[in-house]
Amino acid sequence: MQKCVLSIVCLSISWTFTDEDHKYRRTLLRHISNSRTSVNPEELDPLILTHMGLVYYEQGHWTDAEALQVVEMEKKKQALGDEHPDTLTSMANLASIYWSQGRWTEAKELEVWVMEKRKRVLGDEHPDTLTSMANLASTYRNQGRLTEAEALYVVVMEKRKQVLGDEHPRTLISMGNLASTYRKQGRLTEAEALELAVMEKMKQVLGDEHPDTLMSMANLATTYWNQGRWTEAEALEVVTVEKRKQVLGDGHPHTLISMGNLAAVYRSQGRLTEAEALEVEVREKRKQAPI
Numbered sequence: 001m002q003k004c005v006l007s008i009v010c011l012s013i014s015w016t017f018t019d020e021d022h023k024y025r026r027t028l029l030r031h032i033s034n035s036r037t038s039v040n041p042e043e044l045d046p047l048i049l050t051h052m053g054l055v056y057y058e059q060g061h062w063t064d065a066e067a068l069q070v071v072e073m074e075k076k077k078q079a080l081g082d083e084h085p086d087t088l089t090s091m092a093n094l095a096s097i098y099w100s101q102g103r104w105t106e107a108k109e110l111e112v113w114v115m116e117k118r119k120r121v122l123g124d125e126h127p128d129t130l131t132s133m134a135n136l137a138s139t140y141r142n143q144g145r146l147t148e149a150e151a152l153y154v155v156v157m158e159k160r161k162q163v164l165g166d167e168h169p170r171t172l173i174s175m176g177n178l179a180s181t182y183r184k185q186g187r188l189t190e191a192e193a194l195e196l197a198v199m200e201k202m203k204q205v206l207g208d209e210h211p212d213t214l215m216s217m218a219n220l221a222t223t224y225w226n227q228g229r230w231t232e233a234e235a236l237e238v239v240t241v242e243k244r245k246q247v248l249g250d251g252h253p254h255t256l257i258s259m260g261n262l263a264a265v266y267r268s269q270g271r272l273t274e275a276e277a278l279e280v281e282v283r284e285k286r287k288q289a290p291i
Contacts, residue, residue, distance in 0.1 A: 023247070025055050032056075033064075041071045046090075049075070053093065058211075060253040062101050069094045083121055085128065088114050092132060099135065100253075104143050111136040125163055127170070130156050134174055141177070146185050153178040167205055169212060172198050176216050179223075188227050195220040209247050211254070214240055218258055225261070230269050237262040251285050 032052055041049060049072035056065040073090040080087050095110035115132035122129050137152035157174040164171050179194035199220055202213040217240045224233035241262055244255040259282045266275035 025058060026247075026249075028055050029059050029061075041068055044071075046072045046075045046079075046086075050090075050093075057093075057097060057100070059249070060100075060251075062097055066094070066097045066101075069097055083117055085118075085122060088117055088121070089128065092128075092135065095135060099139060099142075102142075104139055108136065108139045108143070111139060125159055127160075127163065130159055130163070131170070134170075134177065137181075138177060141181050141184065146181055150178065150181045150185070153181055167201055169202075169205060172201050172205065172216075173212060176219055180219055183219075183223050183226060188223055191223050192220070192227070195223055209243055211247060214243055214247065215254070217243075218254075218261065221265075222261060225265055225268065228268075230265055234262070234265045234269070237265055251288060256282050256285055 032055055036052070044052075049068050053065045053068040053072065056062075056068065069090065073087070073094055076084065076087040076090050091110055092114045095107045095114065098104075098107035098110065111132060115129065115136055118126065118129040118132050133152055134156045137149045137156065140146075140149035140152065153174060157171065157178055160168065160171040160174050175194055176198045179191045179198065182188075182191035182194065195216065199213070199216040202210070202216045206213050217236055221233050221236035221240060224230075224236065237258060241255065241258045244252065244258050248255050259278055263275045263278040263282065266272070266278065
């Protein structure tokens with residue numbers, strides 16, 4: 001019975017950028033978690049595992065997402081082979097989970113493998129190939145390999161503009177990632193200009209409360225902080241924290257990052273009591289987080 005319920009719930013999930021779909025997926029977490037306790041993942045269809053993993057991943061439950069993704073990937077390898085596009089997608093999803101956990105070496109190894117296979121199987125300009133390139137660039141950035149990250153981000157951004165259009169969410173994400181690389185390189189003016197453009201387009205295309213829009217706001221707030229523009233950084237960070245609490249929940253990793261960033265702004269302003277209170281709250285919530 002639980003297996004049937006779980007299948008129906010998971011098949012109702014749509015994987016799109018729309019704000020409504022994201023909110024719906026969030027409401028399913030409790031139902032999926034309750035049903036999962038009495039179901040063996042090995043008995044589930046790969047599509048069901050994919051949708052379950054997506055819900056866990058979006059809510060920052062990395063360990064649960066990884067466990068399901070590994071099972072799904074192995075099932076697809078057995079059924080379709082290592083180089084089938086669906087298998088490569090499973091491997092790319094697992095690499096994204098590693099990335100979210102800060103496991104850069106494992107993420108990079110898998111991303112490189114998937115990227116090369118996708119280039120050969122799908123072609124250099126296929127959207128999935130571009131996603132692999134973007135993911136690898138993000139890993140390079142977090143490893144401090146900024147020159148390599150920038151070069152790859154530029155290629156992805158230009159190709160996505162050609163293939164998907166200037167205002168496609170994935171194109172905008174590429175622009176935001178390039179801006180984050182500029183910031184890490186100390187190119188704050190370039191980062192700010194690009195982040196402003198991305199944030200405004202995200203609001204138009206996805207809406208003010210979409211997680212990707214909130215990410216663009218958080219990125220711009222960080223650049224303001226790096227520029228010493230405390231008042232502007234605080235104003236944007238406060239909005240981001242509140243909206244992330246509403247959209248993602250109080251304990252989501254992205255919400256906690258925003259709270260930590262706001263605490264850093266308070267410290268820069270000399271508001272040490274407020275900063276400390278927020279930092280304590282973040283630490284306590286991280287202890288409770290199921291990651």
